Amino acid sequence: MINQGNNDLLSGLQIFFARIPPERLKLLDSCSEADDADGENELPVTFSEPVPAFEHSKNKVLIVLIIDNAGQMVRAAVGRRGYSAGTGLSQIHLSHAQKTTVVSVASFARAVEPRFQSRVRSEVAALGLLPPGASESLLNHLLTTTPEIRRVIEAAQASARNPLLTLPDQQQLRLQQESDAALTAMLIARIDRDAYLDDQSAPLPGKHWFLEMVTDPRLREDPMIVNDLHAFPGFSSFESHVSGAVRFHQDQVLLTILLINRQPLEELTGTDLIYCNETFRSFVMVQYKAMEKDGDDHVFRLPNYYLEKEIGRMKEFQTVLGLPSGVAPSAHGYRLNTGPFFLKFCPRHVPQLASPDLVPGMYFPLEHWDLLKVEDSLLGPKDGKALRFHKTSPFSNAGRYFNNTEFSNLVSKAWVGTTFDQSDILERIIQHTLESGRSVTLATESRTKKVEAS
Secondary structure, three states, X not given: OXXXXXXXHHOOOOEEEEEOOXXXXXXXXXXXXXXXXXXXXXXXXXXXXXXXXXXXXXXXXXXXXXXXXOOEEEEEEEEEEEEEEEOOEEEEEEEEEEEEEEEXXXXXXXXXXXXXXXXXXXXXXXXXXXXXXXHHHXXXXXXXXXXXXXXXXXXXXXXXXXXXXXOOHHHHHHXXXXXXXXXXXXXXXXXXXXXXXXOOOOOOOOOOHHHHOEOOHHHHOHHHHHHHOOOOOOHHHHHHXXXXXEEEEEOOEEEEEEXXXXXXXXXXXXXXXXXXXXXXOEEEEEEEEEEEEXXXXXXXXXXXXXXXXXXHHHHHHHHHHOOOOOOOOOOOOOOOOOXXXXXXXXXXXXXXXXXXXXXXXXXXXXXXXXXXXXXXXXXXXXXXXXXXXOOOOOOEOOOOOEOHHHHHHHHHOOOOOOOHHHHHHHHHHHOOOOOOOOOEEEEEEEXXXXXXXX
């Protein structure tokens, strides 16, 4: 019988059964000792072990019951599924491991409700993932017979809480924009976001959250990346202000993302993200605007002084760049629109650690937004104007907009963005952009030459 008082404590938790050899258990124990020594304010020390492949969200914690070669439970730990560890294998990352009362796992099936007994018996034998209902039943039993389990469960629930929620609102919004801008760049370059994000990362003081999420440390050799980027338009103008860099290489694509601190690019252009497609010599610039919760919807109310101020900067910048003149010089130089500026309206959203998901939202070319904001489609019942975003169809009162996928397709092939001549002018403009207090994310994509086999 499940103790109703334990419902909140056990909510959302699942059990995974894992067998770990004795020599590996010693390493696990040493990690646990280091974890205890670090104190509560540090990230947990993790231990990775290959296990039979299983399906489970990498962002959701597990209670891992560790079984020795004699079929006895000897440890319990907080776990998360990692990436593939080889054919038929997955990694599982363990933390907060506790030695437990030694008990035969053959007794587990008898300890749960009758409807779960068969499943518990089979998963214990197969060393697998127990379904939620059976997990809750077994954990409820273990709470009364194995006191050490409570500490692991409490640690699991604490780990499941998003630490970004404890940050000030403005910092949450900055992290949302930073991660979404970088993930958008990865989507544009067709980089596998799941393959490059570490499911154990968290923001640390003085660190850039997105760059710290990258799994392979070889991708974060900032001086090496910076040394390679002198071909980036205007790079010499802001080289000394690069505070972080990351490079992804997949198939024929190289994607470099730079975090640039204290640059007036946002002040000058009115945008947060500058994406450079080196293959087509094209820049696209995006300004993020947060929508506020309004019942079941999210809303951005008009008029908005700050948005108009940013749009004013974009238009001044566009004047400096100039409009494309005449016919495009080549097929590569052809663009569908006359300007590189976009607005992305999206709900305020605190991203989950290492989630590869972009923030849902709506992209508008600046020229389209100028028309939309004066039309009646944004009028409310009291004649107030607001852009709305719904969970269900129709998703917005805007009628037309680009979603994340549609926008990435346009930018990837440079159907939108600066022309060749505008990109040349942009290099000179960047030289005047060295005194802002806000950061901007720049991303550059190029395609590597394919080497033909001889």
